[in-house]
Amino acid sequence: MSRVVRPPSEAEVPTWETEDDDMAEGDLGYGLGRRPSSIYEVQVSHLSTSRKRSDGKNFSPPPFPGTREERSGAIFQYSRHKSSQDTHPEESSTSHHRRQSSTDSNSELSNVELKQRLHDTLEEVEILKTELEASQRQLEGKEEALKILQSMAIFGKATSHTQVMLQKTMEQKRSLEKEINALQWEIEFDQNRFKNIEESWTQKYDRLNCENAVLKETLNVKTEEIKMLKSENALLNRQYLEALAMLEIKQQMAAQEHKCRDKCGFTEVSGLELAVLGACLCHGPGGSPCACAKMAASARKMLLKLKQEDYHHKEVRRP
Numbered sequence: 001m002s003r004v005v006r007p008p009s010e011a012e013v014p015t016w017e018t019e020d021d022d023m024a025e026g027d028l029g030y031g032l033g034r035r036p037s038s039i040y041e042v043q044v045s046h047l048s049t050s051r052k053r054s055d056g057k058n059f060s061p062p063p064f065p066g067t068r069e070e071r072s073g074a075i076f077q078y079s080r081h082k083s084s085q086d087t088h089p090e091e092s093s094t095s096h097h098r099r100q101s102s103t104d105s106n107s108e109l110s111n112v113e114l115k116q117r118l119h120d121t122l123e124e125v126e127i128l129k130t131e132l133e134a135s136q137r138q139l140e141g142k143e144e145a146l147k148i149l150q151s152m153a154i155f156g157k158a159t160s161h162t163q164v165m166l167q168k169t170m171e172q173k174r175s176l177e178k179e180i181n182a183l184q185w186e187i188e189f190d191q192n193r194f195k196n197i198e199e200s201w202t203q204k205y206d207r208l209n210c211e212n213a214v215l216k217e218t219l220n221v222k223t224e225e226i227k228m229l230k231s232e233n234a235l236l237n238r239q240y241l242e243a244l245a246m247l248e249i250k251q252q253m254a255a256q257e258h259k260c261r262d263k264c265g266f267t268e269v270s271g272l273e274l275a276v277l278g279a280c281l282c283h284g285p286g287g288s289p290c291a292c293a294k295m296a297a298s299a300r301k302m303l304l305k306l307k308q309e310d311y312h313h314k315e316v317r318r319p
Helices: 019-024 068-087 089-098 100-158 160-246 249-279 291-317
Strands: none
Touching: none
16 A cells, blocks of 8 residues: 655654664654655744764754745754854854753654654545545446446447338338228128128028918918818719719719710810910900900810710710
């Protein structure tokens, strides 16, 4: 950990010491972190000396004061002090011995001041460490923010094509939604139409079922009538046969011929009547046959009857 050395204030300035005393106090200089040939600002009023060597002849030069006026005064005092030492060495040594006791007390005070300064310096170092850590954290935060901004810029450039594709996709989506809505409307319309058709066919089917049921009932009734008529016909045929059996042979033959003639004449007359009625071009009201057609039909019927009688007489006359 780097140590930060604060420059001394005007109130806290160590004094010049002798060479041996500096080594004894463990100070290789002022320890102020100054470069050579630099000016040290101190106050002349706080000068103090260390313990001198045993001979007491070598003195260290006093430090330079802070301002220019104080600096010039200090130089003047130092030169005067040096000249007084050169002219009156005995007086200076005497005054030095007198101030030795005060120097010891000043050294103790300087040690206390150095400790205080060391304590203050350590506190300042801790504060600077805290500020450095805060600055480092702030720098890391700015780096992270810069990375985020760079990534956002890259993302913005990279997603331009994606945005275009997204816009095209949205347009296709809108067109598909329109088509889907149209198809849904058509489907609903067809469903309604099919529903109506289904309902109509259901109604027709129900009506046909009802008609079929009515026809079935009518058919059943007609079937029963036919059965009754057949039974009556069978009864009449049986009675006819019984009555025919009671007659003589000639009478039986005449009855059978008459029966056959009646059947054939009825059939032929009916056919001729229909042919004559259909051949007439004039029609009566409501499409009914006219009077001339009816007369022609009756005439054809009479002619046919006469032919049959003539044929019967011829057959009777034969031996």
